[in-house]
Amino acid sequence: MGTGTSLGRVRGLGSAHSGSHHWWLQRVTAASNLVLLIWFVVSIARLPVLDHQAVVLWLKSPLAAVPLLLLVISVFWHLRLGLQVFIEDYVHEEGGKIALLLLLNAYAIGAATLCVFSILKIAFGGVPA
């Protein structure tokens, strides 16, 4: 921080090397989280039981599987962006920062892919109820 001209900093030479696009995506995913998570919480509260059969039958409907897929993408994207800022704010040592950011990406992409695959497998009938 503090190096270069004001214009240079605006162009992405600040401490995180970029910014406004990240900030905007955090808001966009926050808005989609809001809609999708309200749907999810209401759906879960309305399921009479939470056993295996109930979950599998629920996810066989495209009207459950598709919103849940969108939710996974939105939430894991949002939390990846959010934790990135957390790390940039508190971890000042460059090596540790890069290692943690790599770990964060592995977690967010890995867990999201696991969720997407699982939803599709259930939705396409790959799991007997």
Add this chain to the structure above:
Amino acid sequence: MAHNPARPLSPHLSIYKWGPHMLVSILHRATGTALAIGGGVIFAWWLTAAAMSPAAYNIFYHWVVQADPASLHASTQRLANILAKIVGVGLTWSFFQHMASGIRHFVLDTGAGYELKTNRLGSILTLAFSIVATILFWAVIAGKY
């Protein structure tokens, strides 16, 4: 930059006077982080187990939701269920708090709501909302689990 020593340095957490806005600000970060790690892992475990097999799902179900009386580990599971319920209440409260505070962020992003009284009231409202919503949510599902 000219420096006037009579003015307080900011932020200086150890001498700051706490107010609801500060609490809500740091809670947004704390709840977001808790949801991202705790919520994300439990959610992914739940979905993956459901996609693997009824047996894999039952491991999740018996250790988190409800112990299996026939299991050798029934008493450990009952203990785990209590812990899971505490974590669950914590995560649902975190969710409602983060959600309300996130909506407050949208308002503040437009440049509105920075008057001292309004700002303070908004932050208190997010806390009131998250507590009421958590109680309501658990009241609705209480009969089931």
